[in-house]
Amino acid sequence: MTTLSDASAGVAEVSVRARIRSAVWRVVRGTSVSAFRYRVTGLAAEAAFFTLLSLPPLVLGLIGTLGHFRSMLGDDTVSDIRTWVIEKAQTVLTEQSVDTVVRPLLDDVLRGGRVEIVSLSFLVSLWAGSRALNVYVDTITIAYGLSGVRGVIRTRLRAFFLYIAGLGVGLVVIPLLVAGPTLVLRWLPEGARVLHVLYWPVLIVVSIVFLASLYYLSVPVRTAWWRGLPGGAVALAIWALGSLILRLYLDGSASGVSVYGSLGAAIAVLAWLYVTALAVLIGAALNAEIDKLWPGEYTARARAEVAEARARAAKKQLRAAERRVEAATSDEPEEPAAPEEDVEPQEAREPLEARQPLEAREPLEARESEREQARPESRSA
Structure with missing residues (x-):
């Protein structure tokens, strides 16, 4: 028989589940709205383009640096690196371009010459790579509703x-991600079984920590580091799913004729970078939406200050617009007054009799009769 406590526990469990579903729905809906509002797809394309632009000069600069350490690394290692770069270049460029441009340039750089090319390559790589990362930092700031808190110069720095x-992190993580467990097992053969079990979990944890650190450092105010973990986990999941779909598509299209020709490899790399950038920005939008629903102390205060600053700026613009309207109104010429018609005075329009005093207004016949009576008297005299 069901007791009252069991019934209340069931009602509480249903209520908790309903609140969880409602919270998840609000987060998903808010993240989707933010992603479309802040043009995440377009910004991901921008970040992917600048990342791709930074890769060739970065590789060239690193190879030039290795050329100065030939005695330390050994000729065989440097030769293997040269062969690997040429093979990758042949997948993107034509054979003639590789023979006339890539091979001579690599030989000059690896011999320790062409220092200006190495320096210029690093400069171009730093500019393009930091420009790509600036997209992430700026988008994360806007997604949190904190645009303007950090200036343009500080954001760029x-x-x-x-x-x-x-x-520095990529030089360690990317080789592990590309080479797979086989290379690590070759380095540490005694811990083969343990390493085989822990390789992917450790790599996943390191990737999430790296993404959470990126989100943490991109927010212009102080936040808790752990608040970036949900976005990091979601970004990694989206990246893995997107990379799998892209790989299946490329494997299916590799058997046929590519419409891109020799640019197929470069387009594939650009598409993979786009998937990566899109996943990172969606994770940032998720973190921002969670912070808006359950705000932290510093982010809530900063958003309130931004809202007040925008309200003051709007009032200032409104007052300036009102002053411009008043100035434009006062500068308008006044309408000329209508010309006055020549109006005859009221006295001129009245007859002469009406303008005479009341006692002077006697009948004309009475005055004529008095004159007639006065005439005989004057004659008799």
């Missing part, structure tokens, strides 16, 4: 230093 730090 933050993106520049984050790119340099990302290069």
